[in-house]
Amino acid sequence: MAVLLIAEHDNAHLKDATHKALTAAAQLGGDVHVLVAGNNADAAAAQAAKLQGVAKVLHVDAPQYERPLAEPMAALIVALAGPYDHIVAPATTNGKNYTPRAAALLDVMQISDISEVKSPDTFVRLIYAGNAVQTVQSTDKKKVITVRTAAFQATGEGGSAAIEKTAAPADPGLSSYQSENLSKSDRPELTSAKIIISGGRGMQNGENFHMLDKVADKLGAAVGASRAAVDAGFVPNDYQVGQTGKVVAPDLYIAVGISGAIQHLAGMKDSKVIVAINKDEEAPIFQVADYGLVADLFQAVPELEAELGKLGK
Amino acid sequence: MKVLVAVKRVVDYNVKIRVKADGSGVELANVKMSMNPFDEIGVEEAVRLKEAGKATEVVAISVGPAQAQETIRTALAMGADRGILVKSDDYVEPLGIAKILKGVIEAEKPDLVILGKQAIDDDCNQTGQMLSALLGWAQATFASKLEINGSEATVTREIDGGLQTIKVKMPLIMTTDLRLNQPRYASLPNIMKAKKKPLEEKSPADYGADVAPRLKVVNTAEPPKRLAGVKVKTVPELVSKLKEAGVI
Numbered sequence: 001m002a003v004l005l006i007a008e009h010d011n012a013h014l015k016d017a018t019h020k021a022l023t024a025a026a027q028l029g030g031d032v033h034v035l036v037a038g039n040n041a042d043a044a045a046a047q048a049a050k051l052q053g054v055a056k057v058l059h060v061d062a063p064q065y066e067r068p069l070a071e072p073m074a075a076l077i078v079a080l081a082g083p084y085d086h087i088v089a090p091a092t093t094n095g096k097n098y099t100p101r102a103a104a105l106l107d108v109m110q111i112s113d114i115s116e117v118k119s120p121d122t123f124v125r126l127i128y129a130g131n132a133v134q135t136v137q138s139t140d141k142k143k144v145i146t147v148r149t150a151a152f153q154a155t156g157e158g159g160s161a162a163i164e165k166t167a168a169p170a171d172p173g174l175s176s177y178q179s180e181n182l183s184k185s186d187r188p189e190l191t192s193a194k195i196i197i198s199g200g201r202g203m204q205n206g207e208n209f210h211m212l213d214k215v216a217d218k219l220g221a222a223v224g225a226s227r228a229a230v231d232a233g234f235v236p237n238d239y240q241v242g243q244t245g246k247v248v249a250p251d252l253y254i255a256v257g258i259s260g261a262i263q264h265l266a267g268m269k270d271s272k273v274i275v276a277i278n279k280d281e282e283a284p285i286f287q288v289a290d291y292g293l294v295a296d297l298f299q300a301v302p303e304l305e306a307e308l309g310k311l312g313k
Numbered sequence: 314m315k316v317l318v319a320v321k322r323v324v325d326y327n328v329k330i331r332v333k334a335d336g337s338g339v340e341l342a343n344v345k346m347s348m349n350p351f352d353e354i355g356v357e358e359a360v361r362l363k364e365a366g367k368a369t370e371v372v373a374i375s376v377g378p379a380q381a382q383e384t385i386r387t388a389l390a391m392g393a394d395r396g397i398l399v400k401s402d403d404y405v406e407p408l409g410i411a412k413i414l415k416g417v418i419e420a421e422k423p424d425l426v427i428l429g430k431q432a433i434d435d436d437c438n439q440t441g442q443m444l445s446a447l448l449g450w451a452q453a454t455f456a457s458k459l460e461i462n463g464s465e466a467t468v469t470r471e472i473d474g475g476l477q478t479i480k481v482k483m484p485l486i487m488t489t490d491l492r493l494n495q496p497r498y499a500s501l502p503n504i505m506k507a508k509k510k511p512l513e514e515k516s517p518a519d520y521g522a523d524v525a526p527r528l529k530v531v532n533t534a535e536p537p538k539r540l541a542g543v544k545v546k547t548v549p550e551l552v553s554k555l556k557e558a559g560v561i
């Protein structure tokens with residue numbers, strides 16, 4: 001029994017999604033090997049080797065893995081799949097892109113976005129925007145799984161696994177990277193932040209999101225948004241929390257001017273403490289909020305910032 | 314250029330679903346069904362390609378029960394030219410859907426196939442990627458912009474950190490994300506016209522597709538309920554509650 005975990009990284013840094021998916025991978029039983037496929041990714045491979053419970057790191061270095069395109073990544077996973085009973089990846093946009101491709105090449109039905117491991121072949125996953133919880137048992141020989149990172153704690157360091165350099169199969173040559181337009185921020189990433197403050201359509205425009213930025217800076221929080229705020233162009237796509245955006249479970253989630261549609265709740269209702277600030281006391285977000293404040297956000301948010309300032313934040 | 318779009322019939326996104334008390338699944342009787350929203354975006358993109366003179370024909374495909382005809386008719390009313398219903402009363406998993414679609418594609422020989430990134434019922438986000446794998450084609454998932462230039466396409470994708478642009482070879486499997494376009498509503502005259510457009514019926518066996526399920530659903534349950542908490546009157550009260558709770 002062995003598990004192959006596909007690492008999420010940017011060559012220089014291993015991403016937190018890997019640490020969380022590792023926790024799920026370790027529950028499957030068997031040695032966990034971590035695949036770091038990248039270009040000049042020695043640093044990421046070294047970080048993977050330090051994770052608790054990792055038996056081996058497979059490090060594949062080639063230009064086609066600089067950014068993980070689906071076709072070469074799937075070809076690589078299939079080439080390495082032989083000895084493994086489980087192939088696991090975090091359900092990031094990268095994992096969601098290449099893992100199903102590898103699963104189909106292996107003639108396996110992927111188990112997407114699992115939130116719990118019941119046994120080596122039985123898993124829990126959410127369907128219908130989190131409104132139903134399904135327990136599924138896989139009958140495939142190999143199990144190909146993506147992991148809902150918000151549902152698992154991050155595994156810490158403390159290991160010292162061997163790093164094995166592994167050869168790359170040929171690039172299928174079907175796609176090539178052109179450019180990226182990434183949101184730049186000094187704040188934590190949404191999926192690893194302990195506190196998130198999100199804005200919705202009630203924010204009215206992108207300029208007003210700076211009010212949330214100021215609160216976020218005081219709390220060391222990340223800033224998120226509803227789909228409506230993204231569609232309206234207030235903030236970029238990667239801010240979207242929800243069924244079809246990012247799934248988060250921070251210690252504190254503050255929803256500002258967000259009504260609480262099921263698609264939004266699907267992405268945040270496992271947060272430990274939820275705060276809602278909304279001027280409509282009937283807004284469904286109050287049905288999941290631990291602390292609800294019925295107020296105009298344009299008064300409440302600056303006041304919140306000032307109040308946090310008094311605490312020396 | 315011929316374009317194929319996959320359209321799935323799902324519970325309407327506005328419906329709050331109910332889980333059956335015996336754990337056997339989700340209540341689907343007398344529930345409003347609609348086209349998967351990501352597939353509406355797919356149909357819109359295909360129809361725009363046709364209107365721009367780039368696509369010559371748009372074919373809509375659904376795998377599902379007889380009622381999935383309505384979903385195909387919606388696609389025809391939006392501007393697709395004809396439809397194919399691959400009839401199956403049993404639920405078919407994404408891998409099985411991908412195998413059926415592969416058969417359809419081998420028969421139809423399209424240049425571009427558009428699927429949604431995710432069906433809002435099973436939330437799997439995998440069918441397009443699997444189909445692309447089975448065909449050995451390029452894939453461009455989570456698309457927010459598509460430009461086709463002869464034998465290549467440039468696609469902008471919504472990724473975790475922002476946007477990424479890739480170049481892919483045609484023929485292509487593309488899956489749609491929310492910001493690709495704003496789907497149109499079908500007009501009444503177009504709904505009438507759609508009734509006369511051709512709609513063929515097939516079966517999974519016509520394509521030799523193995524659709525035997527690989528996953529066994531052990532149980533379907535309600536998620537744990539989150540209880541509403543308290544209303545606070547002022548911001549200072551909110552802050553002191555958060556301090557008490559130890560989260561700030």
Ligand SMILES: Cc1cc2nc3c(=O)[nH]c(=O)nc-3n(C[C@H](O)[C@H](O)[C@H](O)COP(=O)(O)OP(=O)(O)OC[C@H]3O[C@@H](n4cnc5c(N)ncnc54)[C@H](O)[C@@H]3O)c2cc1C
Binds near residue numbers: 226267
């Ligand atoms: C296929 C599909 C996928 C989707 N995926 C997602 C997803 O991943 N994430 C997501 O968020 N949504 C998603 N949605 C959209 C979802 O259905 C809702 O439309 C969306 O979440 C609404 O965003 P909102 O709450 O910001 O806007 P609205 O519903 O318009 O709510 C705005 C709120 O702001 C309040 N407000 C306005 N002004 C003020 C003020 N001055 N002070 C205080 N409060 C104020 C209002 O009372 C209202 O409650 C999806 C929809 C579909 C169909």
Ligand SMILES: Nc1ncnc2c1ncn2[C@@H]1O[C@H](COP(=O)(O)O)[C@@H](O)[C@H]1O
Binds near residue numbers: 320321377429435
């Ligand atoms: N039964 C079906 N009929 C037609 N298309 C489907 C079907 N199931 C899935 N698809 C397509 O695959 C996409 C992704 O579905 P999924 O992988 O289940 O999340 C959907 O948006 C559809 O475009």
